[in-house]
Amino acid sequence: xxxxxxxxxxxxxxxxxxxxxxxxxxxxxxxxxxxxxxxxxxxxxxxxxxxxxxxxxxxxxxxxxxxxxxxxxxxxxxxxxxxxxxxxxxxxxxxxxxxxxxxxxxxxxxxxxxxxxxxxxxx
Numbered sequence: 001x002x003x004x005x006x007x008x009x010x011x012x013x014x015x016x017x018x019x020x021x022x023x024x025x026x027x028x029x030x031x032x033x034x035x036x037x038x039x040x041x042x043x044x045x046x047x048x049x050x051x052x053x054x055x056x057x058x059x060x061x062x063x064x065x066x067x068x069x070x071x072x073x074x075x076x077x078x079x080x081x082x083x084x085x086x087x088x089x090x091x092x093x094x095x096x097x098x099x100x101x102x103x104x105x106x107x108x109x110x111x112x113x114x115x116x117x118x119x120x121x122x123x
Contacts, residue, residue, distance in 0.1 A: 010037050012109065013102040016070075018122050021102070035062050035116045036109040043118055048076040053085035056118070064116035066092035066108060070101025073122040098122050 011034050013023055020027040023039060031043030040062075046055060048071050059067065067086060069078055078095045086093040094104065098119050105117040 011035065011039060012106055013117075013119075016098055016102045016119065016122065018073075021119055021121065029121075031118070031120045033059055033116065033118050034105070035059075035064060036114060037062070040116075043120070048072075048120070049079060051079055051082050053082060056082070056086070059116050059118070060089060060091065062114075062116060064091060064114050066094065066113065066115045068101045068105055068108075068115065068117040069093070069095045070098030070117060070119040071095060072098055072120040 011023060013021060013034070015022040020029045021032050022028075023032075023034065028039075028042065031045065033040035033043050040059065048069070051069075056067065075095065075097050078093070083093060094101075096104065099122065101117055101119055105115055108115040
């Protein structure tokens, strides 16, 4: 899926698909963690159902208002313990398929919100 409008931030998702995630002129061929300011790095292929607070603690060091989890081609529910851990830290948490997550990231970033996203590649 290609996006045409880019937010005015350091990082914007230009497209996402099974072949990769395009940010700027670079295409990443594995899962990715991004914030509005930077590309944090690749994301391991940990199944969504196995995610814990320990997996996201490094992302939370950037103090995002919202963490978006893009679960690939289809929506998967995040583990309940992870949802509660993020609520205790007062971090908004949204889970959706990766294409929707990329669009939401771009919209929130364009609004000037401090947002982070974990994007699994669609398969």
